Amino acid sequence: MSNTARTLYQKIWDAHVVEQRDDGTALIYIDRHLVHEVTSPQAFEALRAAGRKVRRPDLTLAVPDHNLPTTARRTADGARVPIADFESAQQLEALERNAPAFGIRYIGDADAEQGIVHVVGPEQGFSLPGATIVCGDSHTACHGGLGALAFGIGTSEVEHVLATQTLLLKQSKTMEVRVEGQLQPGVTAKDVVLHITGVLGAAGGTGSVIEYTGSVIRDLSIEGRLTISNMAIEHGARAGLCAPDEKTFAYLKGRPYAPKGADWDKAVAWWTSLATDTGAKYDKVVVIDAADIAPSVTWGTSPEDVLPITGVIPAPESFADPSKQDAARASLEYMGLTPGQLLEDVEVQNIFIGSCTNSRIEDMRAAAAILKGRHKADNVKWAIVVPGSGLVKKQAEDEGLDRIFVEAGFEWREPGCSACLGMNPDKVPAGERCASTSNRNFVGRQGPGARTHLVSPAMAAAAAVTGRLTDVRKLMA
């Protein structure tokens, strides 16, 4: 370990080096491994074939999320409602079989704690500041909102972590994205991260771990920080980090797997010491003024295609880079949009509130605050709210939010990944638009031919009310 000033990333890295190699790689210890049904079956299969065990089942937590239908999973008398898609059912069954066989704690499809892995980890206190966290899913960076070094891995790496609890890694570059100032009313964490993605570009963070700093990040709730870090991958970063602070500790205290008693005090002392030292250098620093961030929306098929809601659809020729011009042309054709068109004139037929980016209680509240006493427009054919976990769902119901959604014409669903990627039956029909609180607007992401506009939960609610992309500030009291 070095005595010079270190960044948060460097401190977490240093604490996890099992062995440093001459070629610049290091064997890094993994503290927490989240497992879901899509990227794990082949890893378990390989362990079985080689007669290997899971080294630390106690540091592994399994929960199904990607494939599960968001309709009722049990009948009134408790029997499982069969999953119509044979392969989805098969992936779920594989995880149900593999987790107990390897001694891993498994949260079942109808358990109260079930939800999206990236919502469940923090909520259970399984994800902790300063921990190294991996999952076979690119949005694992989410847990960086707590100050954990968290990143997505492929299935062979899932197998490697299951067998050895380590990964062979090269250190990443560091980048600071500092957001200073005060957010305007109607501007949320999602707008901040969409704006950052627009500024950096989809590949702007490639090879880097980004630490989000500044007064805006400090002022955000933990839910908001999780939303920001969640989309680190959308600007190309390996991982995102927000320094743990009193808010982080208050969020974690008392959660099922969070440290208790003397462990807790020791943990808080260490977490506090992780903050980037004065004088520590990042490889790159980007400063963003909060005053420049408006409620934002994507117009194209890359998360970097971000504009303030007050903007107009750009002309491809307006981009300097010829390859971006081509990409913009293809995006506009796919999205069915014309240069010069006002974003606020774009009609939407579908609304999706959910995903690991925006399905926590704060997101439910923000959407409900806009929808209260209002109803979705007639041209909105399908509007669903998919809470991030059973516990979020329960809390929302206790607060009466579910009734607000249902009265506004939304369907109130069971937790899971849902229409973010359409591996389950929740898909957006071809040629139709969706104002979606998810994280990717790729071609076909929400279903073949589906057109996605990424927005915050409040903006999704506003679009539902008017049937068009809408500046949420017009609907705020």
Add this chain to the structure above:
Amino acid sequence: MEPVNQIDGRAIPFGRKNVDTDVIIPAKWLKTITRQGLGRGAFEALRADPDNIFDSAEFSGSPILIAGDNFGCGSSREHAAWALLDLGIKAVIAPSFSDIFSGNAFKNGILTVVLPQEAIDRLMEVAQTDPVMIDLESQTVSTPFQDRFSFEIDAFRKNCLINGLDEVGLTMARDTAISTHEAKMRDQLPFLARGTDAVAAA
């Protein structure tokens, strides 16, 4: 893992740039629970054309694929590597690869060979009618016409591929170092060392 050294045979002169993993294996194929059988979904959209190169009498089953820049970009799905393997592809030659794809390919014993575009152009020409030879030991790609192109490869990866070493097995052999680290963690950061058994411990 099967040791990889010499890969000789016909090479599919595909040549396309920015082939993303959605093109290599569309999302609907991600629902499988095994690594096998994904060859059926490999390049599915392109193979809808009955005259596609992958199913042609000449190139079907070829062990080598020649592609353009940035091969394997996009999603991290390892299914892309499994699909190529199931199609019989043991090596891909291109001017550049996405990092995640080349890592996934390596972990599955697929050799990714980086060569400059001029070399790719020449190999595309030869591949139309003749075989291509890759020798990992000497790090060269050659043709029956005295073409000989050298390529670079990470020493660790080369060693693993040539000896068929499995990375999981290699790391498991570092058990003492891992156990030492775990003991240090239990002592210094006990709250990280306890996972789902923390409830029982409390």
